[in-house]
Amino acid sequence: MHEVSIMAEAVRMAVEAAQAAGAQRIISLRLRIGKLSGAVPEALEFAWDVVRNGTIAENARLEIESVAAICWCATCQSEFDCQDFLNECPRCHNLSGDLRRGRELDIAAVELE
Amino acid sequence: MCKECGCGLGGGDVKIGGHSHEHDQHHGHGHDHGHSHSHAPAPFKLDLNRSLMEKNNLLAEHNRGFFRAKKLLVLNVVSSPGSGKTTFIRETAVKLAGKLRVGVIVGDLATDNDAARLKTAGIPVIQITTGTVCHLDADMVSKAAAQLDLDKVDVLVIENVGNLVCPADYDLGEDLRVVLLSTTEGEDKPLKYPPMFHSAQVAIVTKSDLAAAAGFNRELALANLKRVSHHAEIFELSSKTGEGMKAWLDFLVKQRTLSQQRTAGPI
Ligand SMILES: Nc1nc2c(ncn2[C@@H]2O[C@H](COP(=O)(O)OP(=O)(O)OP(=O)(O)O)[C@@H](O)[C@H]2O)c(=O)[nH]1
Ligand SMILES: [Mg+2]
Ligand SMILES: [Zn+2]
Numbered sequence: 001m002h003e004v005s006i007m008a009e010a011v012r013m014a015v016e017a018a019q020a021a022g023a024q025r026i027i028s029l030r031l032r033i034g035k036l037s038g039a040v041p042e043a044l045e046f047a048w049d050v051v052r053n054g055t056i057a058e059n060a061r062l063e064i065e066s067v068a069a070i071c072w073c074a075t076c077q078s079e080f081d082c083q084d085f086l087n088e089c090p091r092c093h094n095l096s097g098d099l100r101r102g103r104e105l106d107i108a109a110v111e112l113e
Numbered sequence: 114m115c116k117e118c119g120c121g122l123g124g125g126d127v128k129i130g131g132h133s134h135e136h137d138q139h140h141g142h143g144h145d146h147g148h149s150h151s152h153a154p155a156p157f158k159l160d161l162n163r164s165l166m167e168k169n170n171l172l173a174e175h176n177r178g179f180f181r182a183k184k185l186l187v188l189n190v191v192s193s194p195g196s197g198k199t200t201f202i203r204e205t206a207v208k209l210a211g212k213l214r215v216g217v218i219v220g221d222l223a224t225d226n227d228a229a230r231l232k233t234a235g236i237p238v239i240q241i242t243t244g245t246v247c248h249l250d251a252d253m254v255s256k257a258a259a260q261l262d263l264d265k266v267d268v269l270v271i272e273n274v275g276n277l278v279c280p281a282d283y284d285l286g287e288d289l290r291v292v293l294l295s296t297t298e299g300e301d302k303p304l305k306y307p308p309m310f311h312s313a314q315v316a317i318v319t320k321s322d323l324a325a326a327a328g329f330n331r332e333l334a335l336a337n338l339k340r341v342s343h344h345a346e347i348f349e350l351s352s353k354t355g356e357g358m359k360a361w362l363d364f365l366v367k368q369r370t371l372s373q374q375r376t377a378g379p380i
Contacts, residue, residue: 002246002282002283005250009165009168013161013163013165013167023157027156031165038278038279038309039282084341085341086343105164105165105166107161107162108160109158110159110161111157112157113155
């Protein structure tokens with residue numbers, strides 16, 4: 001259930017940004033969530049319904065952008081798609097644990113008015 | 114609950130050492146716009162591109178700087194419920210007595226049973242009950258640490274809430290993350306919970322005394338551990354019989370020496 005804490009933090013940051021910009025209302029909130037971040041999009045959506053209540057994000061739309069995991073092979077000096085934390089390079093078959101993308105837990109943007 | 118931004122959720126019912134802590138209410142929102150608010154509300158997009166873990170990560174770095182200045186070695190012990198964290202920490206403290214002084218911060222959803230068990234080892238213990246929150250965060254640890262006399266502690270052990278998912282994302286400011294895998298819970302745990310096992314610097318196979326009875330496949334478990342926690346130091350031990358504890362204790366003493374030689378990092 002740490003999705004609740006993560007979502008609460010997203011709403012907190014969105015509201016903070018809205019207030020700093022002098023906006024009255026949050027129209028949408030866009031998150032960027034890596035495939036290997038440990039956060040489950042469905043659980044985030046569930047948490048969203050709870051945490052936005054009573055805030056200026058109450059009627060906002062939630063968009064979750066999923067980020068595929070990408071590993072870096074030092075031998076080939078190139079990236080490859082991966083599913084895990086330790087992966088075999090499809091070119092040289094060396095193992096790499098150098099994850100370049102896929103762990104994101106970010107708030108990307110908000111739409112305000 | 115902070116009405117302004119709904120941030121109180123998840124923080125409201127945390128108790129540290131028996132005292133309730135209100136969730137921080139003030140966030141220092143900047144309000145200097147230098148213009149009036151009469152403009153019509155036209156929708157606009159604002160790129161933020163900020164990590165949702167930013168606040169926790171910042172507090173964790175504060176903790177780390179503070180712990181280093183105090184010359185502490187700090188462990189964050191994580192596992193599934195019941196893998197043996199409390200028993201393991203208690204035995205570690207008992208066996209280090211006379212060499213290193215251990216202090217414990219222990220997190221559970223409810224009850225202070227674990228704190229009571231740890232206190233029987235004659236060590237300082239602060240219980241955090243998190244209520245509904247499934248992990249410890251850096252803020253809870255900093256408040257709990259303030260209640261311990263850290264000048265009388267060499268190794269600060271933080272027992273996290275029994276959970277292999279959520280604590281993985283929360284840096285507490287520890288030096289080492291220690292993940293436990295007991296012989297009674299299945300060899301494929303590292304494959305099922307890769308973020309947690311991947312983030313650990315130390316992996317401990319516990320309850321080795323029960324391995325035979327549980328039909329534990331040691332080779333498979335170690336292979337899975339090495340696959341996911343490929344950079345982690347691995348120990349196999351039993352907190353009950355003491356088998357394998359020596360290697361772990363020697364490792365801790367060495368790590369503590371290393372942490373003493375280190376200077377406080379920039380905060
Ligand atoms: N045989 C044996 N039993 C153990 C060992 N370590 C722990 N246990 C037992 O396992 C049970 C759970 O141990 P705890 O130390 O409470 O586990 P925990 O991880 O702290 O549990 P939570 O805090 O609830 O997540 C207890 O009955 C312990 O006595 C061990 O090495 N061998
Ligand atoms: Mg325990
Ligand atoms: Zn390669």
